[in-house]
Amino acid sequence: AERALTEKNEALRKADELKNDFVQHVSYELRSPLTNIIGFTDLLRTQGVGPLNERQAEYIDHISTSSSVLLTLVNDILDLATVDAGIMRLNYADIDLNDLLDDVSMQIADRLHESGVALEITAPAYLGSIVADPQRLKQILLKLLSNAANFSPEGSSISLECRREGTDFVFAVSDRGPGISPDMVATVFDRFATGAKSGKRGGAGLGLSIVDSFVSLHHGDVTIDSEPGKGTTVVCRIPSVNVPHTAAAE
Incomplete structure (x- = not known):
């Protein structure tokens, strides 16, 4: 046996x-x-x-x-x-968070215009920097903003609120969409979970799964708060990695 x-x-x-x-x-x-x-x-x-x-x-x-x-x-x-496969490796670098937000807002502009949605960013004048993977962190933000835009009513706005908690970078993406029922909240990070069909654009349901995977690779955490008819808020916490300066530069 x-x-x-x-x-x-x-x-x-x-x-x-x-x-x-x-x-x-x-x-x-x-x-x-x-x-x-x-x-x-x-x-x-x-x-x-x-x-x-x-x-x-x-x-x-x-x-x-x-x-x-x-x-x-x-x-x-x-x-x-x-x-x-366990072969993804993060390429750590020192990231200026204000520059990151500027870059993300430019890249998401066309997607927001297509959906007829505005973006409101709330952040301190200077967020400082953290050591993380720039490409993956940018993907996390773009996936969340795209998802929020997909489920937001035309003419509404989505918000990105950022702050620092110690060395951690914490950000929340909120929309004023239809929200998610309690029984669906537990499955939103599952692969191919497309959820409600009220979004403007269909998809394979991989966006939030990728967010969850990339946040976990950074040893961070992601939570979701949603109620039907009251929109959805996704909160991510990304800790800064302590690596030698030469390794961060590479």
Whole structure:
């Protein structure tokens, strides 16, 4: 019986490795043609290839939007597969938090405009800096803001409140959307949990799962507070990592 259990456990381990290898390989293979599609779509918008009529320009916009959504999905799946495989490593650096917020607000501007939603940022004049992974921290913020915009009524606003608690960076993203029922709150961080169907844009339900994974990799925590009809607030705490200055610079 012991030998049978050992063999079964080994088979499951190998199957899991095979799954992760397959997902990573397919994700990498998908990204290359998608990048080409996006690149040529942007090229068609330039004056160098000649003018487009109204219908052609509309089709190009649809291709660009759909390609970008698909590339985001592929990248999300690849990130989660890397986390599952235990091979994701954070690239720590010293991050100026005020610069980070400026960068995030610029990157999310088009998404907010598309949804007809405004962003209100509340933060001290100087937040200082922390040692964390800049790319992953930026992804956390963008995923939360995009999710909030998706479920916010047109013409409303979402808020990003930031503060420091000791060496920790704490931020909360709030929306005035439909909220989440108590029985759904426990599952919002599960993969492929799309929740309510009242969002402006559908998705695979990976955004909050990625947020949870990246916050956990930083040894932080994330909580969610929501009530039906009263909106949703997601709070993240990211501790600063104590590493030698040379390692942080690398």
